[in-house]
Amino acid sequence: MLSEFNLIKQFFKRDRPGRADLGIGDDCALLTPSPGMQLAISSDMLVEDRHFFAGADPVMLGHKSLAVNLSDLAAMGARPLGFTLALALPAADPHWLAGFSRGLFALADEHGCELVGGDTTKGPLNICITVFGELAPGHALRRDAARVGDDIWISGTLGDARLALAGYLAETALPDEDHAQAAWRMHMPAPRVALGLALAAQPVAHAALDISDGLVGDLGHILAASQVGATLEVDALPAGPVLARQSLELQRRFTLAGGDDYELCFTAPAANREAVLAAGRQSGTAVTRVGRIEAEPGLRFVSADGAPLDLALSGWDHFS
């Protein structure tokens, strides 16, 4: 059995200069934020059988564990600096650890986000990452910043991750290739860090969040925090390429109330439409305008022809 010390040394300590003043191996990591910058901090905990299946591929799990945290930085418009990893493992399995750390570091390196410290212990599999980023004061894309008249935008596409889950649960029959493609989307989300940075740079956008529990529930957080309402053009929602081959009813359901999308939902003044499209091009991320922020409280749905739709949907609650 690997000792805790050797486990960290073998799989998580890297012999390369990092941004941190002091990394893994002391009581604390030391990090100096750029002068004048604000620190953005987020923490996510992933639990077996809740956020991922038992026996999940460790490489993908390493990727996703960090991706969901980077997605929170993206939603704030922050530049990733570093993260801590706390890991409870039933056993110190070298195969699992090698895969997990490979997936984790591949994504971390892509975003220049350094593992600076953490903790390992024996226990039911649990992965807790806390991520740190920085941004210029006043540039954060906050949930309470939506204004009446703002457009509502979505990055990338929605619903393929939820469709993959439907496949796993045998709710929906899917050809193998379709399921594999949708499952990739579920297991390997791409955090929209570059888009978040571009949107926060001017800033171009007002409010933003990342869609993790379904668009309707998550957009509801923006509406509540900003004390506004909205209308969504349901058929303008960008369905994932696999979902787009399913029925209109399923497309509406999984784009509106899916989960695990890790796309950004953001609002921006209509005057910034060109700037939003430019931010999308600059970051290599599709952006789609899907609705409008309104003074009237509540969330309304309309179809492609503008007719009101009566849909009963809600977000995902981890304790429901």
Place this chain on the structure above:
Amino acid sequence: MLSEFNLIKQFFKRDRPGRADLGIGDDCALLTPSPGMQLAISSDMLVEDRHFFAGADPVMLGHKSLAVNLSDLAAMGARPLGFTLALALPAADPHWLAGFSRGLFALADEHGCELVGGDTTKGPLNICITVFGELAPGHALRRDAARVGDDIWISGTLGDARLALAGYLAETALPDEDHAQAAWRMHMPAPRVALGLALAAQPVAHAALDISDGLVGDLGHILAASQVGATLEVDALPAGPVLARQSLELQRRFTLAGGDDYELCFTAPAANREAVLAAGRQSGTAVTRVGRIEAEPGLRFVSADGAPLDLALSGWDHFS
């Protein structure tokens, strides 16, 4: 059943102005470190049946979960700023949550350390706190900073927490009052934040860490990182008041290789003896000189009369 949203609102969101620019409720918390300061970051994960007994008192557990993290800041000499809390719970039990948050916030308020964000999910009980502090660049009490000729110091007393465990495990018979007193020490550690700040202020001390896995194992980390050796005067080690009533053999064992002490072990030049004692007085923390850093690798033990002792001891490994 409480929803995740209401759970956070009811037990963890507080209506008081904090130090953070943006606290709980957005994708990230926002915090502005003081200009020119370095950020110290540490993360600890506590698992049921590993770090605490099933059914542990939630008030004490709230205290201890934050205390072990503050202890890491103390060991670095950093001033606490804030923390995130990620919590996996088998169920959203209002009684447990009320107790846990009471214990947590009592200690947080004592140290001016603000809960800025986190995560809650359903799962086997798991508490992961990541804490942030700040310190002046160059003042951190690092493990690799011990120098030949340094004195070795210990804050407070050692071994009572380990004695309480021995009582729970029926390894040692203890009168009820003794066990209650030792158990308080085990469940309610007092992080030595004020002492850490005083030692880092000049800085007075060279190297430091907090003793969580037993003095011998933890001091070994300083020796390895600093590439030095040491001699410990075993009978100079300050045994806890309950342990001090036990046999000399048990006192030696539990002061040297206990666990859950959360005292500081630090080194300082002999020229700073008066300054170390002043830092102890200033922070209201007893400090005891227990040995010396030497060039010869390895850790040696001597008794009160200076005679070498042959002791076979090691630290606690979370995967052994």
